[in-house]
Amino acid sequence: MTTNMIEKGLKKRFKNQFSSYKNLIPFFKMIWATSKRYATLNIVLRVIKATLPLSMLYVGKEIIDTVLDLISDSPSLDTSLLWTYLGIELGLAIISEILNRQISLIDALLGDLFSNKTSVEMIQHAATLDLYQFEDSEFYDKMERARRQTVNRSVLMSMVLEQLQDLITLLFLGAGILFFNPWLILILALAVIPNFLGEAFFNAKQFSLTRSWTPERRELDYFRYLGVSYESAKEIKVFNLQDFISERFKKLADRYFIENKKIAIKRAWVGASLSLIGTLAYYGAYVFILIQTLNLLITVGTLTFLAGSFSRMRSMLQAFTVRITRIADSALYLQDLFDFFAIKPNISDHATAKVLPSNITKGIEFENVSFKYDGVEQYAIRNLSFIINPGEKIALVGENGAGKTTIVKLLSRLYDPTEGRILIDGVDIKDYKLSDLRNAVGIIFQDYQKLQMSVRENIAVGNIGELNNQDKIESAAYKSLAKEVVESFEPGYDQILGKRFKSGVELSGGQWQKIAIARAYMRDSQILILDEPTSALDARAEHQVFLRFAELIEDKIAVLISHRFSTVRMADKILFLEHGQKLEYGSHDSLIKKGGKYAELFNLQAAGYK
Secondary structure, three states: OOHHHHHHHHHHHHHHHHHHHHHHHHHHHHHHHHOHHHHHHHHHHHHHHHOHHHHHHHHHHHHHHHHHHHHHHOOOOOOHHHHHHHHHHHHHHHHHHHHHHHHHHHHHHHHHHHHHHHHHHHHHHHHHOOHHHHOOHHHHHHHHHHHHOOOOHHHHHHHHHHHHHHHHHHHHHHHHHHHHOOHHHHHHHHHHHHHHHHHHHHHHHHHHHHHHOHHHHHHHHHHHHHHHOHHHHHHHHHOOOHHHHHHHHHHHHHHHHHHHHHHHHHHHHHHHHHHHHHHHHHHHHHHHHHHHHHOOOOOHHHHHHHHHHHHHHHHHHHHHHHHHHHHHHHHHHHHHHHHHHHOOOOOOOOOOOEOOOOOOOOOEEEEEEEEOOOOOOOOOEEEEEEEEOOOOEEEEEOOOOOOHHHHHHHHOOOOOOOEEEEEEOOEEHHHEOHHHHHHHEEEEOOOOOOOOOEHHHHHHHHHHHHOOOHHHHHHHHHHOOOHHHHOOOOOHHHOEEOOOOOOOEOOOHHHHHHHHHHHHOOOOOOEEEEEOOOOOOOHHHHHHHHHHHHHHOOOOEEEEEOOOHHHHOOOOEEEEEEOOEEEEEEOHHHHHHHOOHHHHHHHHHHHHOO
């Protein structure tokens, strides 16, 4: 590689690094919005602290010169000035220590507040994004990088504020050195610039490695969690997966270690060489100051002042230049956080969005609806048309992958159709307010969440605004047959579910499903959807759940998905799907008489119970 190529490479790296400083402006706006009081106090304390080093060095100079004057002139002279200087230095040292403690305290408090506030904003923003975005691995990488920026950002904040504090101190110290001898500033520059260039180069390489390994690091986190989680413990023990998982983790971790090791070794050797240049420059300046002292050009106190100032400036400048690249490095990572907040959903309200009617009077219509997932050529559903009348219960039937759950996601507008329209009372659901539509739909998916929270909270998530409405929670538990589960716990609705936290209990699959179904009863929705939430129940329990479900939703639109035809027959209409298209549609009796695919599968399943 030629010198010209190296220079171009370094120039590009530095340009990318230092362009990241623009991220500090919105970053500090976020900190200011977090707590104006703490941010202001932090700045004021640091400005005061920045003036102390020069003051203490100057007072130290006066102490030494006063001592020498007293020794050389007469021991009987008044020593009150000496003790005054000593008292001033002691006072400055005490103030400095108090300021250090206060600054550290404010940094910690402000950092925690910022981390909490940013985490809340991330949770809120993630909820506004489209479901398809969460199914994209690149989005997950971006979100993971953004999530990492919500913690330990107090370090970046402290670095930037400390940088400003040190800059003020350096200006004061530099002014003091310039007053006595300007040439020392040039020597000082020679002592720190090489180290700065080396740190900038290797920080750029480290950032590049870390960013490029985001998918692998997310995979490492997954295997680390998989190997020690309660959810996977049974399979790991039964199938002896510990060696398989640990080996997968080790191979990936070793690869990252090797790449990181290469950079670390080069950084150590180059850093040591560049630091040697700085050390030689420092002692060159020290020799220069000593010669001036021996020639009586400056006093011993001035020698102490200049040596102390030069030493302090050298160490501060080294830290300052290293911190420049560290700040640039951290600011580059901040871009991940801002990029995440910049992601906008495609599914959102338009300016003229309508209020959803409080009572659906004309029903729901799928009008030539087609949909395919991003990155998939095959349609999940194709040219689908059907009507659900007010108060009607419809069952969706078909083999796995037939498009049943896709219909549910389209109806609740987790996705928008690729082609066609979905109408409620003759109006495209895209024209309704999204919040109205979501509130009108009560849905329990087959992959419902088993929340490691209390029974009360697990049920109330169906309508979290009613968390403190005990009567409503108990009513929902009764309707879903979860009441008998709750009554077996001594703490009742305060019982923590899951084994992640202390005093938690694990439920069977059927018990979890009853808790989950209770969520659907928590909201007075016009449309209720059960997407195979009873698969872990035995046939009798599932039949009881759906019987009660049918009784409780007489005046509501309901969508049922189940593989058990004995349950499906309760519906007013049955939509039989195959390869995403409508194969048969009608009541149970009409489809049996038709003798088609539905009748064939119903009779096969019925024969299995004989």
